Amino acid sequence: MRQKADELGVDVLLVDTGDRVEGNGLYDGSDPKGKYFYDIVREQEIDIICTGNHELYQIDAAAREYDLTVPNFKGKYLASNLDYINPKNGETIPMAQRYRKFTTKNRGIRVLAFGFLFDFTGNANNTVVQPVAKTIEEPWFQEAIREDVDLFVIIGHVLLHGPEYKAIYKAIRSQNWDTPIQFFGGHSHIRDFKKYDSKAYGVQSGRYMETIGWMAIEGITGKGKKEKPRPLDARASMTFKRRYIDNNLFGYHYHTGLNDTTFSTEHGKKVSKMIHKARKALDLDYSFGCAPRDLWLNRAPYPSSDSIFTWLETEVMPDVIVNKERKDTPTLAITNTGAMRFDIFKGPFTKDTTYIISPFVSKFLYIKDVPYKAAKGILQLINRGGPVFEATEFSLSQLAPPEQMSILTDILVPQIPIHGAHKSGGAQVPFLLSSNEEPNLVPGYTTKDEGGDDGDDTIHAPIPYFRVPNVIQSALSFPAEGEPEKVDVVFVDFIQPWVLLALRFMGESYSAGDVEVYTDETLTDLMADWIKRNWKKDC
Template sequence: MITLAGSHRRATCERAGRTHFTLSTMLRHLVFAAILKEASCVQPEAPPPKAAPLRELPWAQLNFLHTTDVHGWWGGHLQEASYSADWGDYVSFAKHLRDKADADGSDLLVIDTGDRVEGNAIYDSSKPRGKFTYEIAKEQHIDLISSGNHELYKADTAEGELLHTVPDFAGNYLASNLDIYNPKTGKLQPLAPRFKKFTTKNQGIRILAFGFIFDFTGNANNTVVQRVADTVKEEWFTEAITDRDIDLVIVFGHVDIRSDEYALLFKTLRTVYWDTPIQFFGGHSHIRDYKLFDAKSVALESGRYMETLGFMSIDGLSTGGSEKQAPAPQKSKITFSRRYIDNNLYSMHHHSGKDEKSFPTKHGLDASKAIGDARKSLDLSHKYGCAPHDYWVNRRPYPHNESIFTLLEEQLLPQSIASSPHLQSGSKALVITNTGGIRFDIFKGAFTKDTKFLVSPFTSALRYIPAVPYKAASQVIKLLNNEGPIVLEMMAQNAFMQPPEVHAARFRPHILQSHTHIPTKYHYDQSPLTAHDAELFPGYTTHDDVGTDGDDTIHTEIKFYNVPNCIQSTVGFKLDDEHEPETVDLVYNEFIQKWVLLALEYAGRRYADGDTRSWEGGKSFTDIMTDWVGEHWGGEC
């Protein structure tokens, strides 16, 4: 069933969206605003969600809420109405769904599959990093939780997982193929337990759970990621799957659901549990997706950046029984259902059956206050400049005057590098950076400290190799971007330079084309409300293995475009100059140094790490970008 969620009085902190309004829409939002003055807002800077037609949650016997790749967006999206709810709202939402499960005798499990860090100023600008993140994250009751790759890039971040997140979620944090050197003992140990067998609260559903990370190779040297293919041969794993007293196997983790790792895990488990349902939860790709393995096994992936709350349900499972319910056999048909919830209060109120008065819980409000206090203490609203218009990561083709990569290539990088004292002596340079280092769009208006870390959260600095023969240096960008030996080597190492959601298209080519659309007929008995009832506006229109009806909110389509691995700027000359330079300084983001050196070797010039130099004393790209914004986008918005 599809409904128009709620009434206009349902908006606790519903704030105006970034869209063009008709007069009637404007009047509706004036009504919203009048109500909101009497409401207790959580993150008051954020815009309110808009009324939209919603699909119901397919509530069933066993239900799940799933987050992944939060990347520190605890405060939600302060410039996007569809994703404006914060972590505190999610705490309240999960509480209401747990209460619903307790009331009707079903069960609810909450799952997070990693990459909670790096990508937002609440984490990246705090000192020490994680100062606020650990306290905020643990406010949610999470039943199964794992690490992502971003928890492992730096040794201190990995230690933070061991010392904070693992004990905060003791018994629920699993690490099936991840070890860490304990900083106190120096000994290698599992980051957390390898697996877990437990029963659900209300029905006694017996679950065997594993928590994995993909075959990651870029981790700091205080952690060890074991290949999944090796893990399934371990004695502990083969022994764990001898347990036949199981109603459901859950495999969750920071793994693309269409990856070789999950394909292998499904094959291995299915040979033992030939008739037992197997539920996968994934992450890492920053997209919404749902995969069918077979009639009794599916996988859910739930987006990124607190844009999506994944909902999953299963009906027909056998149970072990509880004090209130007798054991039950497995039904002849297992039914799996999914829903991708837009993370805003409009959706949350409707799906929880609450309104502006009954929705907030004290626990949720406390978590929201902690997020607001963290933002204030970090001065995240500090303004560096004003963006003249929107710049997109992949909502515009590249090149395009609204592509963030065209902005970098044609203005920010050449102007920043040209102002360096080193190049003022007449040297020429090629500047290369990977597109995956840019994590989010820039919206027209204030460019704040918050924006700075949303767009570029990483600490990578620029490095350079002086006086590289131009004929070799000019081949680097081609080798990094074209299909060839370097790209094949990156694939072998699970190392990629593009944004995750672009890289995900290797398994899903349709996501970078305009094949998805809002269908004219839905898989429901009731037709959707039309634009006459509520205006459709751009948002996710997901196409997965079972169709196009997975998103809870019905949107018009947003087109996404491919971008290259890397972009290149010239400084002191142009590519079409009649006379090319003999040598250039080759400047690049240090994150891609390994691949730059390999490309030069393929181009006939061998350089080692010791031949590279720090650019401008190790100044990060993030700070270079921020200085450029202050110089070129100054003034009032």
């Protein structure tokens, strides 16, 4: 694409908005994590890169980001509101440079770029995330937005419709009322598009690198070259067009005009060899068992036999949540639905699959001998929410799959196609053709956003979407009749603050000092062990 851009006399920028770690065996499958991953990632020619929340959950992950990824992309890694605490002297320093100013190669467009993270509070204690509202008041930012440039590019692990980007947009417009602004967002796992004004737009590229978000801007006159640029339309006639390209070779071949024979470059072949070598070394294709059916994260209602959460709640957790010293004690075991990140497909369940489905290193903790009258209210309270959580930094949106931040209702695919059916609010919704027009389509993204319903590069059959609760629960070792007086409350470590808040609301004064380790094994390991014991080996 860079070669094609050079031939056309235009510029192409590649941006990465974070969450590169966790959720794939190339990172999670080694000890230490990322043994092969960082060398593979640095082979990409990324122009602007920033941090996601997943790079910051664990102390060692944040340290590797600072020690490896930042220098691997020196001058291109931006951390506008993120600091790192130097372990040698305790000094708080920027994770990377705050912004970048550069001139594009072909059009001479003077770009000023920032890299932000949303107001994240779950980061490890060797990092500091400064609220965006505070960052934009700092002298360096105020000086930067007063620069005479042709384009502002703001990348970030930030929702396009969230308060952080709204604040940044207003700050820039207060000093540069006419300069084009392009936002690139992330975190909520949807394809999304937002218009801030006629010269300021934002695009978000889905999740898990399933989507290449393509944004084409025409009408910018670059002033960064001495030679006279090719005549372009005035700013008043600028256009911003987005495209959501499915991340597969078919799309790449189509847009590059190449094919199986001509597409691969020598550098690309080298990186492919690195990936294959790493996968083999990590034994990522090892199969724990054969999934007898598809289990869906959001494509099936909960509860139902096709829901991955029903399977986890009724089959897996009752069998694997065990502490030998407490095995006969009535127990409520709780996990958040956001701990599961993808569907299970019928067929081989491999080592790589375990990290795709459940990438986190969450262990199970517990509070012993909790009065059952209080413990039984935890599930309902966390799922329904209320003032007890609204008044704290522990937003319930952190517990469920990230898509639910933007998809506020179930999306049902009608049996009889209804032309133009959609839901407002920028979520992914069915785009339906009439029965006479409908070809044989593969299920996939069918996006409706602020730009309309023409953003998807490939037309797909619509997929239903069912919202799920924030947490699910299994009751273990309960008496055959009646209710126990006390129970052990077991939960994944990530949700400890919410469990303690819920118990406090129920009249119990438990604190972190009352929490103990229930098992050292992670949910990922326990799930893999269950599959190994319960699903047949060969498909």
